Amino acid sequence: MAEVKFVNVVKEFEDEKKGKVVAVNNANFTIRDREFLVFVGPSGCGKTTSLRMVAGLERQTSGDIYIGNRLVNKVHPKDRDIAMVFQDYALYPHMTIRENLGFGLRNLKTPKKVIEEKIKEAAAILSIENLLDRKPRELSGGQKQRIAVGRAIVRNPSVFLFDEPLSNLDAKLRVQMRVELSELHKRLGATVIYVTHDQVEAMTLGERIVVMNEGEIQQIAVPEELYEQPNNMFVAGFIGSPPMNFVKARLDGNQLYTAGYTFTVPGHLLPKYSRYDGKEVVFGIRPEDIVTVHLLNSEPERNVISPTLKVVEHLGAELLLYFNIGDEQVTSRVSADAKVKGLTPVKLYFNLDKMQLFDPETQERIN
Numbered sequence: 001m002a003e004v005k006f007v008n009v010v011k012e013f014e015d016e017k018k019g020k021v022v023a024v025n026n027a028n029f030t031i032r033d034r035e036f037l038v039f040v041g042p043s044g045c046g047k048t049t050s051l052r053m054v055a056g057l058e059r060q061t062s063g064d065i066y067i068g069n070r071l072v073n074k075v076h077p078k079d080r081d082i083a084m085v086f087q088d089y090a091l092y093p094h095m096t097i098r099e100n101l102g103f104g105l106r107n108l109k110t111p112k113k114v115i116e117e118k119i120k121e122a123a124a125i126l127s128i129e130n131l132l133d134r135k136p137r138e139l140s141g142g143q144k145q146r147i148a149v150g151r152a153i154v155r156n157p158s159v160f161l162f163d164e165p166l167s168n169l170d171a172k173l174r175v176q177m178r179v180e181l182s183e184l185h186k187r188l189g190a191t192v193i194y195v196t197h198d199q200v201e202a203m204t205l206g207e208r209i210v211v212m213n214e215g216e217i218q219q220i221a222v223p224e225e226l227y228e229q230p231n232n233m234f235v236a237g238f239i240g241s242p243p244m245n246f247v248k249a250r251l252d253g254n255q256l257y258t259a260g261y262t263f264t265v266p267g268h269l270l271p272k273y274s275r276y277d278g279k280e281v282v283f284g285i286r287p288e289d290i291v292t293v294h295l296l297n298s299e300p301e302r303n304v305i306s307p308t309l310k311v312v313e314h315l316g317a318e319l320l321l322y323f324n325i326g327d328e329q330v331t332s333r334v335s336a337d338a339k340v341k342g343l344t345p346v347k348l349y350f351n352l353d354k355m356q357l358f359d360p361e362t363q364e365r366i367n
């Protein structure tokens with residue numbers, strides 16, 4: 001069993017300029033045995049600190065961390081049965097790849113023959129057999145990344161920790177490595193904790209995702225749930241690209257009044273919004289839920305507006321249409337078949353079955 005548990009974990013730093021910084025505020029959650037869990041959030045949200053506390057590279061200010069039922073607060077990093085892969089790969093430049101791969105095991109005084117076998121195994125898994133006698137400077141970024149992963153594999157840890165491992169690779173290689181890491185996880189059957197600021201990487205790799213902001217966990221959920229049922233405006237705006245549109249509105253019966261347009265809320269959604277009848281709300285709708293009427297079989301009776309477009313971006317298979325509701329910018333994402341001509345007004349249908357409402361004060365989703 002290699003579940004990892006955070007119990008009331010707090011980490012504070014003393015910053016010379018800012019004073020006390022709460023990097024992680026009272027985190028409570030469990031990463032399940034063999035789970036691929038991703039921490040995601042903007043720079044400075046506390047995700048790397050969380051990972052480093054699991055690794056033992058950072059000691060929490062208070063609270064407990066367990067790895068596989070063992071309280072590890074006072075356990076040295078090398079005795080935690082973990083292996084960490086860093087963003088900058090952290091390979092030793094003067095050693096060959098073979099020596100780099102075996103380094104951790106030599107430190108643990110593993111017999112030479114066993115080390116050789118493990119290197120062979122890892123090299124086969126990662127298809128790096130032909131690189132073993134080279135030095136790191138003779139490798140490309142993608143190859144170095146593989147070696148860094150290989151060095152973790154040879155140690156056969158219960159928990160793999162990845163700190164933004166793909167951020168130094170170009171976009172194409174990142175996609176390829178993402179697929180490889182997913183496959184590797186299935187093959188190794190180990191618990192993986194993975195840190196990234198990239199929400200696409202989080203959504204594609206994570207079995208569950210922890211979204212953090214300013215030291216606080218905003219939501220822990222499977223990717224679909226984060227997307228369909230975000231806890232609050234932060235999660236709704238962070239997950240998804242382009243992000244969810246937010247428009248100030250007032251709910252009155254089944255009418256949603258925004259600056260300029262009135263929308264009709266589908267009847268089946270009204271019970272959950274009844275507390276907010278007559279009140280200010282934030283209307284959230286994702287870009288793909290605003291489509292040109294042209295793409296539908298027939299024109300819907302409601303929730304069609306004809307705004308003047310400000311910008312049209314061509315992304316190949318898709319178009320992004322930008323327009324305003326009041327002074328708030330709204331984005332629609334439609335298939336390139338929409339045949340939008342220039343910036344002339346275009347009829348857009350808002351699919352309110354997919355709408356979300358948020359409380360403007362707390363920013364929580366209303367449900």
Ligand code: ATP
Nearest residue numbers: 013014015021023042043044045046047048049197
């Ligand atoms: P990034 O993606 O930029 O690495 P992050 O989400 O991983 O960001 P952390 O590195 O965990 O964020 O940092 C969380 C907060 O703690 C930030 O405000 C950061 O400035 C602060 N912090 C981190 N390490 C230290 C340190 N050694 N001394 C002082 N403050 C620190």
